Amino acid sequence: MEVTKKNFKEVLKKLPSILNGASFIAIDGEFTGLHHEVRPSPYDTPEERYDKLRKGSMDFLLMQFGMCVFKYEKQKSRYVVHPFNFYVFPHPVSNRKPDHRFLCQSSSIDFLTSFNFDFNKVFRDGIPYLTHAEKESMKEHVREKHVLFEQQAMNSEQSPGFISPMAKKPVEIPAEQKDFIDAVCKKVDDFVNNSEEATLKLEPCTGFQRKLTFQSVKARHASGLMLTTKAGENKGDRYIEVAKATDEDKRNMLKKKLESDLDDVEDAAGFSKVIDLISSTGKPVVGHNIMLDVMHVLHQFSCQLPETLSEFKELVSCVFPKLLDTKVMAGTQPFKDQIPFTGLCELERTLKCAPFTQPECVTAPGYPTYSSETDKSHEAGYDAFITGTCFATMANYLGTFLDPPRGRVTPTCNLIEPFHNKMSLFRVQDLPYINLTGPDLTPSRDHVFHITFPSEWRTHDIQNLFAPFSTVFINWIDNSSAFVCLNNRDESKLIMKNIEQGPDHRVQTYKDYRRSLHNATPDSSPMVAAQPSTSDTGVVTPSEAAPFRTPRGLKRTHDSSEVRGHDPEVAELTAAAAKKQKSMDPNAPVFVSRRSVSPVEVSSTSPQTVKEADQQTIKSLEADKDSAGTEMKDGKKLFDEPTSW
């Protein structure tokens, strides 16, 4: 269902019962852009990534919010879906409401336009919103104004003129306004003395004339009258209505005005209430590659994002206590081997075929039906729908590993629990997720080196430097520094002994680089230099081609030996998965590592090396919904392919 400011109030009334009945809630956001100045890097730490997104992505606008509420009907063994596609826009509704500035990224606008995204609808009919702090500040202002108005209306001696903190002295009436004001005063005197009418409507006039009218009339009639500015028939017209009113009348009017002004603030809070409602239900919230969505949702509709990742984790855990990311699921065993590409579109395609079984989903009566046949990709409501069905399909697949197999697995089932509160770290090759409820994994980056060099250097200069070793992958940070990643990890220890250091360049280990950053900024979330040079200079960024050189399967053998996490919660499933896997493909290696089933929480005292995640990068790079669209248009090709030779 399309929801704009026109039907929002109606929809809002229905939401509590719909949300409270949910099995889970799938969400998706569409933004005016992705990143600005600081670019995410494959070697970001979780802290660094959070910091980059907070500083570089929050200035873009979440302008469409998709929400699909999935409710399981036990009798009919199917999901009933309530789909919503909310348009949101920060209309500056009053002089207390901040006039937002937001960024747009040409490639993102271009991308959405190619999917017929309706920007006019966002800008014209978007639902307004306020953060909690903005709402409170506006209410405070309304109350302050009320007190001031009441004082002025009731105590004519204190302030005989126009109501404004500055207008302690009445405004001098300019010569050319004298006739106008004299006529107004005569008319009002007449109304007070000779008319039986309760109200008098003055002619529309300018703001300044109204100001003079207020003070002049008030000076002549200290009590018994109430003057109100009203909108005239023509656009922009304003006139004053003069009403006979006792102090009691005035007090009542002012009280009503206060209530109505406070109601207006509630209306202005608009869409933010939907987020509050979702949060209050405590239901599982499902998204695909959900980190940016969650950050935007909190930033735009709830509160300022905290400075550190650990505070952010706490915040998210409060607002969305059960978060699920289908990209994390799809990239983890037992799904990983079945799902070659984890982009939403490709994921959906894969999950339509064996060994997966899509659950039956019917749209609630009165709601327009999304189906995967009517491709509405990149409409937030549709993407939320697809995400929800993908989640339900994957959840059910886990049930097939049980003995006896279970037809449906709920989002709160302990089979799903290992996936709770993990958010995919887009394009980080060796660290598949941020763990919201515990410390993050620490992958070994001993085969990664940091190099600084003169800005004239090009890719081949770095390659020449590393020529004695096997293939390297280069990831540019800015035009005078880069990460260099060895294809052959065994050479890691040789580099620092054998590499040629020079007066103009310096190579250091990833560890030393991080340490130097940490020493330079106690924050531990240092910003990587602001201007990535690749898209500007057209230099190839080989790091993006790197995954192509890491053939799938090659790392498989590392999985069990290098990952030493342990998660008792998934023991049952692990055994079941191993069994199932064996029965399906007699030649397949038996899974023994817990990590092959679930993202394992590891204690921060035993840092892990997590190499298997490497395998998913080819998917994320080649097939992710973002890389196929916006990211790919971002001046960055995977490699510089000639159209002919």
Add this chain to the structure above:
Amino acid sequence: MEVTKKNFKEVLKKLPSILNGASFIAIDGEFTGLHHEVRPSPYDTPEERYDKLRKGSMDFLLMQFGMCVFKYEKQKSRYVVHPFNFYVFPHPVSNRKPDHRFLCQSSSIDFLTSFNFDFNKVFRDGIPYLTHAEKESMKEHVREKHVLFEQQAMNSEQSPGFISPMAKKPVEIPAEQKDFIDAVCKKVDDFVNNSEEATLKLEPCTGFQRKLTFQSVKARHASGLMLTTKAGENKGDRYIEVAKATDEDKRNMLKKKLESDLDDVEDAAGFSKVIDLISSTGKPVVGHNIMLDVMHVLHQFSCQLPETLSEFKELVSCVFPKLLDTKVMAGTQPFKDQIPFTGLCELERTLKCAPFTQPECVTAPGYPTYSSETDKSHEAGYDAFITGTCFATMANYLGTFLDPPRGRVTPTCNLIEPFHNKMSLFRVQDLPYINLTGPDLTPSRDHVFHITFPSEWRTHDIQNLFAPFSTVFINWIDNSSAFVCLNNRDESKLIMKNIEQGPDHRVQTYKDYRRSLHNATPDSSPMVAAQPSTSDTGVVTPSEAAPFRTPRGLKRTHDSSEVRGHDPEVAELTAAAAKKQKSMDPNAPVFVSRRSVSPVEVSSTSPQTVKEADQQTIKSLEADKDSAGTEMKDGKKLFDEPTSW
């Protein structure tokens, strides 16, 4: 005529002859926002205003450019008008084209939406553009790539594999791709050895597979073949075409490719050529309140804006050697007394009535007709049309002062010359324009004081401090500093002697304040602190109400005594104007000051006090097109008017 990327090339062909025939060219721009962080202040110096706009406004996008070409037909005594309404958008057309980020201001978007502005059309069909530097950089890259491709295509030994600076070693073929590549090689061998066809179309495949195909085929067939990547039938599909080709064929193909790539860059420069064309004609360019338009046009379509105002003046003089601002004209004698409000809309209304006579304007055949009846306000093409007719009307009015009266005055006539190259300084109360071809006027600001105070202070705290004096107007700079302007200039000398200085606040003269800024930043264009508090705190900004307290006419007597500029070029007109004025209204004072006719250029060695400009502020505040729309919604009311008391 609506111009988008669909019909741009056609229109571009016609433009040179249309522009070369012009009497003058009226322009107007529509933007995604007006200002960010730094707000223009009524006490900006010209340098400061330029700096604020350059740093705070250029991040917004000029997305619609209106251009009306007015050509005078002598025989029929009328103008023939070619109206154009260009939609522009920085599509990221290639990986060499920067992926722009631009800002939007909610209130501006809201405002344009209320006039049915079509954002979808901008984003979907906007004409691309490049600055000169961007264009040159893209061409350079195309040529570099050409050299590289030619080397690689011709010299198979040097680089046997895929063409990329990083691919010095061929890519290892992963196990799962071996079958695919074997099949491709077999197919190509077959084509070379057994087929009579000239070309072979391979199956669509992934980028990585194409990379492997390139290197494998090239390894087997060092010469005689040319492989080209082409777009397939389905969206996103890419396939390789293999063609039999000699080295000569290849060279020709590559040359054609170079030419076509360079043509693509020319196409990407798109709309920028329109600006180049306008500039090359040297025709008078007319706008209303033109400063922001000119800055955006140069910034977006020509080159980076220079850091200083003086360099900017030089740049503008080169690109638009004859600039005319109808807002400057309307606010200057002999128009000022006839034109109460200088907002475009109000100006147009005024110029329809006596003593003004609108010239006849007919739309060129085949072009849609704008008329003031079909209100398309805030469509750039319409606003340019209205601006042009206002200009022509005002120009002709000047002719009526001559003896004998002249029916039509051309934009290059010496009657108009005094208005050349002056740009209105929006909301600067005492300085009506920036002079592009000379030093700027220096108004006396002896009655203005700068005050710093604790951020808890509100308007009434400042008022209390100044309570011993007559009314003051307060203009907030940020939440701990403001300008205070005396209504009664005679009190100026009393302030510093009598004002109470305190440990928490400090009052200084405007002159001292400027001096301290100048000492702090040698730039002389200091940025005012970044966060204006007014819209956030809801505190009234009395400076905006100030003009209401300066009754029109009161300053008239200052004109001749205080402005001592002299401009021999307008001597004739001055005399004529004086005569005319006298004959029209026997009671009217005779103009004797040259400034009452034209904005006078004064030498920088004799600073002037220019008070008459005060008179125009009531107009610009109450009736300007911007203040009535976008600006007024920007959280800033002229004063805090209660709706009732």
